[in-house]
Amino acid sequence: MHRRRAALLTALLASLAMGASYPEASGGPSSGHGTLDQRGVVRSASGPLAGAEVTLLQAGNHPGAGARPLARTRSDSRGRFSLSYRAPESPDAVLYLTADTGRPGPRGTGAARRQRPVRLVAMLGTGRRAGKVVLNERTTVAAGFAMAQFTQGGEVAGRSPGLQNAADVSHNLADIADGSAAAVLAGAPNGDQTSTLRAFNTLADVLSGCTAGQTCGPLFELAARPGAPVPKETFQAVADIARLPGNHPAELYALADGREAYRPRLVQAPDAWTLALRYVGNGHELDGPGNVAFDAEGTAWIGNNYTFNADPRQSVCGSRVLSRLTPTGRDVPGAPYRGGGLYGAGFGATVDPRGHVWIGNFGFQGTDCPLDASRLYRSVSEFTPHGRPVSPPWGWRQGDIVQPQGTVSDRDGNIWVANCGGKSVTRIPEGNPDRARNIAPGGDRLVKPFDVTIDTRKRAWVTGNGSDSVMLLSPQGTPLRSVTGGGIKRPMGIASDSLGNVWVANGGAVVAPCEGTTPAMVAEAVKDIVTRHVDASVTMVRPDGTTPVEPFVNDGLFLPWGIAVDGNDTVWVANFGGHRLANLCGARLSACPPGTRTGDPISPADTGYTSDGLERNTAVQIDPSGNVWLANNWLDVPLQTNPGGHEMVVFVGLAAPVRTPLLGPPQHL
Template sequence: MIMNRSAVLLLSAALAAVPVAAGAAEPDAGASPGTVRQDGVVRGAGSAVARADVVLYQAGTERGAPATVLGRARSDAKGRFTITYERPRQRSAVLYLLADAGGRQQPVRLAAVLDGPRRSATRIVVNERTTVAAAYAMARFTDGRSISGAYPGLQNAAATAGNLADVTTGKVAAVLAAPPNGSETSTLRAFNSLANTLAGCVAGKTCEELFRLARPVGGNRPTNTFRAAVDIAHHPGHHVDGLYRLSLRERPYAPALAAAPDAWTLALRYDADGRTLDGPGNIAFDAHGNAWIANNYVFNPDPTQPTCGADYVVKLTPTGENAPGSPYRGGGLYGAGYGVTLDPKRNIWVGNFGFQGSGCPLDPDPLYRSVSQFRSDGTPLSPPTGWRYGDIMQPQGTVSDRRGTIWIANCGNRSVTRVPNGRPERARNIPSPSDGLVKPFSVAVDTRGRASVTGNGSDNVLRLSSRGEPLGYVSGGGISAPMGVASDSVGNVWVANSGLVDIPCEGTGALPPADAGLDPADGAAEASVTMIRPDGTTPAGPYERGGLFLPWGIAVDGDDNVWVANFGGQRVAHLCGARPRTCPPGHRTGDPISPAATGYTSDGLVRNTSVQIDPSGNVWLTNNWQTVPLQTNPGGHEVVVFVGMAAPVRTPLLGTPRS
């Protein structure tokens, strides 16, 4: 998909992928010293910005650490500047520019995120587009005053900024400008509208109004344009209509939105090389932020042509390219569904559910009785038939705990398989008590090492001890056709209640879209999220707002707030979690953070099964099925990434999330 990158984006992506490349240097390895000359120009509202104070920084290397000033300059009458500085020794160093202008109060602050110090000296443009790119990609690493953060989140965020704006030209970056983005979604237009919102202030006309509208509830009023952009990124559903009207006052950037969005989010679509993803089902991130994706079907762009189950797993870099050697084949892979995880040894495990399109001539029965295991370089560790110990059948959720024990939900035989310390020969099958867990779908491990398994066909959750002993069922509290399950850092487990999805296990289950005939605004009547407390109790009722339509996947971010993917409605929901102090003021557990009626929508979404949070705070969703699917090949072909929306999560995710 992604060709002809700018030098900035190429180097940033390389830095993000360095540790997984053979013979590559570690993030703290030294770069050759030397003096670098950085030329640039500051532009705003379509004109040069003269007499701007331009400062080049090296971002702090830990959360809250101070940034280091590398050099200063003042722009001339044509906005031009030159900064000469000493090259930082760290190869993973992230550099950025802040340019302040506008008189004594300097309400204009424009920003640009650069690459690491190995970049050759090229001309840099700092403008409203680069400012919006910096504000969104770095949203979880800045308060608008400085930028800091740890590897790999900070470095990957810098690379993602290069997917939005090209700092060598100040124009829209190639990734945002071209399919599957560009004119195919509204993100490009929203990006330009955000830049126009800042342009009015840069022109000296709308600063007071911008700062009033961007001010967070209970927060301080921003005093410059970069801080305002960061506040909008942090609170995208606040004063949406007013900010849209402001974007119409000065319009140097086009194309722009023709109407106000439901929220000021930026969602990028990644399709790897455009010939790989077909029905991406779930995502697991490795320690460097690379995305490992379970893929349902063999790629075929024609939905009328029958396709069989995918025999490969896909690995994307943090900026959406196919990683070297990806996709990886072998190890018994076939038709993976929702099951993909990394263990503490960096091995990848994939559950072989046996998905295939109608008309595929293969018999899936002998193929859906295993999990596959790979090294981090894509080499299969499992045999050609996969690991078959533990009576695996139609595996869905597949997760690792912090000890490396693998838990597998067997959707086809009402059981769970436990693989102690990742040793397949020791796998043990755990039948559900009284056969009461029907269509086990997803697994989450809590703070005590206990596993919670959703029963899609039994409207319950089975809890197991860390050793695999059944602890009993949880039902009620709104649990209805549950799908995904996730744990938080304080011991709770969160359940996504689809209300009506019937997974095709045990030879049953509706294959057509479950939302046929649903109200397009409201979704399933019982769509909700249930919180299960550490003692197994639930609140009296489930949480039902925030844009829940047909919940499927669910994830908890580094602030313990909850994100829900929907298999319909083209939206992701964001709910306040168990630590309300991390939520906007006035929110309580379960309250919607995303717009209550719609969630965060995007026309780049289709039918989503998974939502996961990466180390940069980006929210990734899988476009699993087309909106109007043909059963011969119903798969979608992208993952969708909402930039900078969530509190970052340390990866790989082993048990409960860590910030």
């Protein structure tokens, strides 16, 4: 009897040290004395998972920092668990739950040792989480993709605000309260309108085979990125898939054969395992989004071509609103903003070192709009970090601005504006419009200037869409040289890397809609292009202005328009056709898959990263969480009364995070 009582006492003390099960899986009050409770359930596609080791962790606050366990317990026979923990002091601390389970290891390895290849995860995020939490395959896919750029060795760590924003984005994929697909993913404009929900569920089915103890080995081998260690558990496997989604897509799909616990699901293998979400803000503001710029918190500032109207047959005038979305795609309180001379914004959007936002007013409008655009396309607009217009009702017009497109800030706060209709660039020193100066290289050296980027030496590079050239300007704006050759043909977007190179998106058949070329002419020029145009390519220009003999070409490039460089110096290209996003190896070969050379495709060479959520895309930009944002600028069949698309499309966790605002070359967050 004494022995039995001693054993019971030992078991009780052990359960108190590790946490305890509870009769009902629901939220509860704090335990007192500065502690909080967290309850939940561990489930798989086949039912509850008993005996899982459940751990509550605080993510590390910089890359390489280990996650800190706050509490640990085991799930009971019905998969339920309860944890008590002391809340972290920092309100920005990111918390997450893991549930490790697996079958006993081989005999002779020690009774306490276990193989635990299954790790289910749910991101709690910042702040206290009230109510029950479910950990299952869906929540693990959501966590693995959203946190892909912050996960190493199965642990989560990273810098603010990217880490916190990524945790929030995970809740757009899975609802951790019940383990279902989240409302953002399951409903319009996502849901049954794109294939992302089906891909998400199919990935959950892929994981369920490992959870059942049947497919872990093949899953880990297929998920492993070339040159990287093979993942040892399911969460890291998902993160590895998210970071290189074109790696073995068909073979991974085959692991879901016969498993249909999560529906709806794909009926055939994708070209890559990407998860792309469409964001629409308040649902009646985005119409022809042209470009996006991120501020220091990672919120997205977006200029629109047209006044919102869901009917493309209804003629619209130029947009007079500036959208601002949270990292999860919702309107920031008080947004969208108005005033400051906004009208028909184009490709120009930037955030300066003070957090002020600058938008180029190109004067886009639909046919039959009664306004005279020529009186409205001669300015840029400036807003404070809180959305208050600083520029007057007619915008800042100093510096002979004409049909402005690319608009960027450098680290000193100088604003550079490409005057697509004026064969010139306007430089606004330190954001002071009274000091604005027009820079015209003269002749035909810079025709239809479209975009601007700033390199590591603070020099400005400007694409000349009509002159098949790139103009290099000194930090003070003095024209230094015109770069041609290397495949530069109808250049559109341009971006710099951290090594001093600049990257040019060659539109091929895309003629910038300025200086006599109308949007209707652009639509006519591209409407019958159904395969990659011969001149569609990307050119790298070295710091000395030289280029490779040939441009970089693959079938992921289909009417290239926008271009961006991520925190690892790999290159991303938005396409005005083909419903695809391309990713190229940049000049930093260590960031590319082994054997890949500069300019080689990282995305599938035959398709790029496709998505049926994409339409005609102009901009591509990378946020601090490594999400890749594209602007659905035009509809696939763009009626010129109102050709605008209505969404931003965000590929979750796909790129190396970038410190924002972007002020010249990218810096890894």
